[in-house]
Amino acid sequence: xxxxxxxxxxxxxxxxxxxxxxxxxxxxxxxxxxxxxxxxxxxxxxxxxxxxxxxxxxxxxxxxxxxxxxxxxxxxxxxxxxxxxxxxxxxxxxxxxxxxxxxxxxxxxxxxxxxxxxxxxxxxxxxxxxxxxxxxxxxxxxxxxxxxxxxxxxxxxxxxxxxxxxxxxxxxxxxxxxxxxxxxxxxxxxxxxxxxxxxxxxxxxxxxxxxxxxxxxxxxxxxxxxxxxxxxxxxxxxxxxxxxxxxxxxxxxxxxxxxxxxxxxxxxxxxxxxxxxxxxxxxxxxxxxxxxxxxxxx
Amino acid sequence: xxxxxxxxxxxxxxxxxxxxxxxxxxxxxxxxxxxxxxxxxxxxxxxxxxxxxxxxxxxxxxxxxxxxxxxxxxxxxxxxxxxxxxxxxxxxxxxxxxxxxxxxxxxxxxxxxxxxxxxxxxxxxxxxxxxxxxxxxxxxxxxxxxxxxxxxxxxxxxxxxxxxxxxxxxxxxxxxxxxxxxxxxxxxxxxxxxxxxxxxxxxxxxxxxxxxxxxxxxxxxxxxxxxxxxxxxxxxxxxxxxxxxxxxxxxxxxxxxxxxxxxxxxxxxxxxxxxxxxxxxxxxxxxxxxxxxxxxxxxxxxxxxxxxxxxxxxxxxxxxxxxxxxxxxxxxxxxxxxxxxxxxxxxxxxxxxxxxxxxxxxxxxxx
Numbered sequence: 193x194x195x196x197x198x199x200x201x202x203x204x205x206x207x208x209x210x211x212x213x214x215x216x217x218x219x220x221x222x223x224x225x226x227x228x229x230x231x232x233x234x235x236x237x238x239x240x241x242x243x244x245x246x247x248x249x250x251x252x253x254x255x256x257x258x259x260x261x262x263x264x265x266x267x268x269x270x271x272x273x274x275x276x277x278x279x280x281x282x283x284x285x286x287x288x289x290x291x292x293x294x295x296x297x298x299x300x301x302x303x304x305x306x307x308x309x310x311x312x313x314x315x316x317x318x319x320x321x322x323x324x325x326x327x328x329x330x331x332x333x334x335x336x337x338x339x340x341x342x343x344x345x346x347x348x349x350x351x352x353x354x355x356x357x358x359x360x361x362x363x364x365x366x367x368x369x370x371x372x373x374x375x376x377x378x379x380x381x382x383x384x385x386x387x388x389x390x391x392x393x394x395x396x397x398x399x400x401x402x403x404x405x406x407x408x409x410x411x412x413x414x415x416x417x418x419x420x421x422x423x424x425x426x427x428x429x430x431x432x433x434x435x436x437x438x439x440x441x442x443x444x445x446x447x448x449x450x451x452x453x454x455x456x457x458x459x460x461x462x463x464x465x466x467x468x469x470x471x472x473x474x475x476x477x478x479x480x481x482x483x484x485x486x487x488x489x490x
Numbered sequence: 491x492x493x494x495x496x497x498x499x500x501x502x503x504x505x506x507x508x509x510x511x512x513x514x515x516x517x518x519x520x521x522x523x524x525x526x527x528x529x530x531x532x533x534x535x536x537x538x539x540x541x542x543x544x545x546x547x548x549x550x551x552x553x554x555x556x557x558x559x560x561x562x563x564x565x566x567x568x569x570x571x572x573x574x575x576x577x578x579x580x581x582x583x584x585x586x587x588x589x590x591x592x593x594x595x596x597x598x599x600x601x602x603x604x605x606x607x608x609x610x611x612x613x614x615x616x617x618x619x620x621x622x623x624x625x626x627x628x629x630x631x632x633x634x635x636x637x638x639x640x641x642x643x644x645x646x647x648x649x650x651x652x653x654x655x656x657x658x659x660x661x662x663x664x665x666x667x668x669x670x671x672x673x674x675x676x677x678x679x680x681x682x683x684x685x686x687x688x689x690x691x692x693x694x695x696x697x698x699x700x701x702x703x704x705x706x707x708x709x710x711x712x713x714x715x716x717x718x719x720x721x722x723x724x725x726x727x728x729x730x731x732x733x734x735x736x737x738x739x740x741x742x743x744x745x746x747x748x749x750x751x752x753x754x755x756x757x758x759x760x761x762x763x764x765x766x767x768x769x770x771x772x773x774x775x776x777x778x779x780x781x782x783x784x785x786x787x788x789x790x791x792x793x794x795x796x797x798x799x800x801x802x803x804x805x806x807x808x809x810x811x812x813x814x815x816x817x818x819x820x821x822x823x824x825x826x827x828x829x830x831x832x833x834x835x836x837x838x839x840x841x842x843x844x845x846x847x848x849x850x851x852x853x854x855x856x857x
Contacts, residue, residue, distance in 0.1 A: 243595050247854075261599070268597030278588040280498070287497060294493050295596035331592070338597065 201251030211237040226389030227378040235378040271340035277331035281320025296338035304337035325356025401471040416444040416457040434470040491606040528632030565648040569656035577664020578677040585672035619657030641741030650830040655837030662841040727757025732816040739823035764806035766798040
């Protein structure tokens with residue numbers, strides 16, 4: 193599996209504030225990758241580093257095997273929709289398509305025109321008059337009509353109402369279904385993840401807490417409930433993500449490649465939301481490359 | 491990228507073209523008449539009898555007063571306007587509204603993006619200022635001819651090619667400020683302040699030193715401009731105002747009467763050589779030719795109202811002439827275009843430096 197985004201020791205500092213520090217990750221190609229994490233985890237910084245809008249303070253990042261924005265050709269291989277989906281308010285929808293055609297040698301005018309028509313947008317309308325959803329769709333159209341190998345979306349649906357969000361994600365899925373494009377998509381709406389993503393990266397305080405294909409992650413994680421016991425007695429290969437004790441009972445969220453054999457446990461599957469929240473609620477700074485132990489007393 | 495630049499620039503360029511067309515119309519309607527009056531009335535009069543042309547010349551100078559003011563002001567402020575409305579928002583608007591994230595993730599490096607914008611809009615600024623200056627310079631041709639003072643900043647700065655340099659500089663300055671202080675309104679304000687400061691500094695401190703001035707020595711004669719004046723302060727005594735150097739269109743830095751040692755005539759010397767000058771009889775006698783820059787009582791020329799007699803004046807002048815001569819420090823009129831060229835080059839050079847700074851900053855710092 194080749195990495196579309198590979199970062200090593202990546203850090204970005206604004207003044208004395210680190211927005212991202214010591215981030216190491218590899219995002220595989222051919223997937224729709226959901227990047228989730230709490231506010232301030234460094235998602236936007238990471239994605240802006242990946243498209244070359246920011247330059248790293250420390251460490252390295254390569255995108256499709258090259259430094260971001262290394263050349264016009266490299267820029268052409270990566271599509272980007274920024275947070276708040278910026279467009280030029282005084283230019284018309286048609287002007288935006290013209291802009292895309294002028295600035296991108298690989299521009300697919302047929303695709304762009306088809307999408308604009310399907311969205312019911314009037315090419316003569318000024319982009320400043322579009323609704324938030326239409327604006328996001330226009331920004332997405334610009335990003336995909338350049339036919340990138342990698343599409344990076346930074347919380348494009350964060351400010352949209354549920355209907356516009358669904359339409360946006362549907363549009364995205366239609367393009368993805370044509371194949372050949374990797375997508376990295378940051379969000380903090382976990383329902384969106386389930387709908388569109390097949391690979392998950394949880395980023396908390398610049399660190400990757402967990403990364404993997406969503407199906408595999410769901411298969412590996414289980415909730416164990418049983419009599420209260422010492423965690424040291426768990427067999428090797430079972431990593432506890434989250435634990436809570438009541439007086440007599442322990443509830444664990446465990447990652448284990450193999451089956452859970454201990455008959456003392458009641459084993460339940462874990463939903464994606466619980467899984468993501470369990471990793472996100474781990475205290476900052478304790479995360480290691482593998483999942484870590486942490487006790488939560490309740 | 492050039493097409494995109496024009497697309498984003500069409501409103502500003504339309505406004506500018508409309509304004510330029512209005513100026514062109516005004517100039518075309520009134521300019522020929524002005525030239526005609528000069529050719530048929532003013533020039534012949536000046537050729538025939540320059541001394542008696544005062545009323546003709548002042549009537550000519552006063553023609554189209556409003557348009558004179560408007561055109562001069564237009565050339566004066568257009569560069570500043572270009573800096574404020576074309577330069578400052580060029581990048582600042584993209585940074586303020588976040589659209590740079592759209593622009594800089596297309597298949598065009600941001601370096602090229604900015605270089606093309608700087609080039610296209612910068613060229614448009616230069617062309618606009620050039621056309622405006624061309625029209626205004628042509629329109630003012632006859633009036634400037636009459637004034638014969640082309641180095642005066644109120645003329646020099648508003649004619650020829652220097653407005654092109656100012657416009658280019660103001661534009662690139664605006665872009666630079668917009669890149670460094672990426673908010674539109676502050677960038678506009680800073681641009682205006684820095685531009686006015688730069689213009690003042692260059693006009694006041696740089697321009698006089700662009701070329702070494704020439705010196706011309708002349709004998710002191712009774713000719714226009716000559717005068718003796720009493721200083722305004724008590725005890726400052728008499729001083730001598732040398733005659734005008736008669737160097738039309740030259741830039742006269744200094745015009746002083748000095749002796750062999752470089753000293754100006756003392757008050758005592760002047761009192762002994764020209765005793766009539768301190769008498770009450772000279773009070774207010776400005777004479778027929780006196781256009782003195784001195785303060786206080788000016789006494790010149792033989793006059794019916796109790797001034798010096800011709801003999802007194804002659805004695806005074808020969809006493810002065812025996813010991814003193816007049817030294818004029820000046821830039822000759824034929825250096826006008828050299829000065830225009832050098833100053834334009836200075837501003838163009840500053841613009842290049844700023845453009846380089848913008849490109850460097852956008853690539854390295856706004857990362």
